[in-house]
Amino acid sequence: MIVINLVLFVIFRAVDEAKITPDTQFAYSKSGHFYENGTAVDNGKRTPSNLNVFDYTAFEDSMSEPEISQMLDEFYDHSRMGFAYQPWSQYGPRVFSGKYLNVALEPNGLAVRRTINSPATGKDQKIVKIYAFGGSTTFGSGVPDAHTWPSYxxxxxxxxxxxxxxxxxxxxxxxxxxxxxxxxxLHLLLDILRTGQRPELIIFLDGVNIGRDDDTPNLTPSYHRIINEAQLGSDRQWQSLPMVRLAGAIAARSEPKATPDADRPDTRVQTEQLVERFQQFRSSVLAISDLYGTQPVFFLQPDGHYNYPDHLYGSGKSPSSPRARAQKKEFYAGFPKDSGFVDLTGLFAEWGDRKAIMDAAHYTPNFSKFVAQKIADRINLAELKPVKQEKVIATGIPRKQYP
Known part of the structure; x- marks a missing residue:
């Protein structure tokens, strides 16, 4: 049994590694860190995305190849740490300290990506606080702290x-x-406000991530399993045995093929639900903001899964499936003109025939600055009066990140 498992382990290891092997027909770049098609050379600290869809040439003159390589090392190290559990919104980033990537805890105990803010120029200078919300394009996956759109x-x-x-x-x-x-x-915002924070402005940049069909976060199935294991125990340690994997693979091949997307709702109904999801999100944020005395603004973001030109990808084709792109096209078309969202989905065309995405969806440093400028154009600083910080009591003590 041990010998059979060892043999199967070697086979499965080769199969797993073959899934993330880059196309080596391309020559190396001058530095040796990347291939000429933009993907990264595997130095042991590269994700499947780095090896298959990353494009270092999209960085233009913002960073050198060795700097990009070191930055990817840091993002890899951070990804290996996994997420930290966060009540109500499922998870958040773990604390990390590097040259290009830094995540620290706010006084309320919530982790945030470092923003490069200008230093104060006067002792009594009034501070206007702006909180930025969104997915990985807001967090700044694949770019240094200074090149996220919130920093710009x-x-x-x-x-x-x-x-x-x-x-x-x-x-x-x-x-x-x-x-x-x-x-x-929405849940993260309410969580932050309950800790006593009172920003003058909150900005939401959304569209790339739309959630699961049942309007739950992506890790929901994992949380179901974790809760069950905590109460009932687990037999997962057996599931990783090569013999069990082989049995599962054989069983899967013997089952009748399911009709693709058979369990998904009708596309038209689903699109209506997605638009309603965003509309109810906005309505809820408006009500909460009115209650806590802050001001929100909502943006539909430039979306690489929607209308980014195929020829600008390093591979010359979109990593998104045709079905995903079709869904996004119908999704954005379904937004009413008076939705209350500022539409930035056309920024790729305005940017011109230049690379704005460095992998499947994440913005390059130069395009991040372009996005930040378009958001800034919608902000009237003279109208952003600092919120009166009356005595605010948090609903609990600051949190900590558990190991």
Whole structure:
């Protein structure tokens, strides 16, 4: 039995590694860190995305190849740590310290990506707090702290404040979360406000992540399993045995093929539900913001799964499936003109025939700055009066991240 498992282990290991092997027909770049098609050379710290769809050439002149390589090392190390559990919204990023990637805990105990905010220029300078929400494009997956759109937004708005002689300092906090979609952000916002935070403005940039069909976060099935295991125990340790994997593979092949997407609702109904999901999210945020005295603004983001030109990808084709792109096309078309969302989905065309995406969906540094400028154009600093910080009591003590 041991010998059979060892033999099967070697076979499955080869199969697993073959799934993430880059196309080696391309020559190396000058630095040796990347292939000429933009994908990364495997140095032991590369994700499947780095090896298959990443495109270092999309960074243009914002970073050198060795710098990009070191940054990917840090993102790999951070990804290996996994997510930290966070009540109500399922999870958040773990604390991390690097040259390009930094995640720290706020005084309320919630983790945030570092934003490069301008230093104060006066002792009594008033601070205008802006909280940024969204998925990994807001968190800044694949770019350094200084090149996320929240960092660029802080730079742009503080420069404007100085030029307009406004005695304020804008402080942006990046509450972007990998994989988050609007319903999760709604719960995260309420969680933050209950800790006593009172920002003047909250910004939501959404569209790439839409959530599961049943309007639950992506890790919901895993949480169901974890809860069951905590109560009933687990036999998962047997599931990783090669013999069990082989038996499962044989059983799966013997089962009748299911009709693709047979368990999904009708496309038309699903699109209506997705639009309603975003609309109810906005209505709920407006009500909560009115209650807590803050001001929200909502954006539909440039979406690489929607209308990014195929020829700009390193591979020359979109990593998204035709079905996913068709769904996004119908989804955005279903938004009413008076939805209350500022539509930025056309920014790829406005950006021109330049690379804006460095993998399947994440923005390059230069495009992040472009997005930040478009968001800044919708913000009137003179109208953002600092919220009166009366005595605010949190509903609980600051949290900690458990190991």
């Amino acid at each position: 937004l802080s730079q742009i708005l503080n420069d404007r404040a100085r030029n307009e002689n406004l005695d304020i300092r804008v402080e942006v906090t990046n509450y972007g979360r990998v994989g988050f979609y609007p319903t999760q952000e």
